[in-house]
Amino acid sequence: MVTKILRPIVYDPIRYMCARWARLLAIMSTFVVSGLMHEVIYYYLTRVQPTWEVTWFFVLQGACMVVEVEMKKAETGTWLLHSAISGLLTLVFLAVTANWLFFPQLLSNGVDIKALGEYEIMVDLVKSNLPHYQSH
Structure with missing residues (x-):
């Protein structure tokens, strides 16, 4: 989605765009916007001021994606x-970075408990x- x-x-x-670095800028921009969208969702669920850890998680993922794209382009097999x-x-990288930056904000604000309660409803x-x- x-x-x-x-x-x-x-x-x-x-x-x-015609710029030389447009693809890399597009990748980073997409990850930054995704991080900001997740911050908004977390705020909606918790009404707690953002810590920006989630945005940094996505910025890190985007930066790593940029490095991977450039390495694959440079190495040619x-x-x-x-x-x-x-x-x-x-x-492993996703698990480590998610436990470091993505999940702490969820767990510290009880979003997991709220989500389970809503699921039960x-x-x-x-x-x-x-x-x-x-039953009749």
């Missing part, structure tokens, strides 16, 4: 990792409206 929103609104307009290894390294609502869950 985020890709379908941010690609045409942020990435594509910047990417197709001379130094490739097996996809299983590169996939594992990506997951939704399940109860669905159950109450489905005939096979109703």
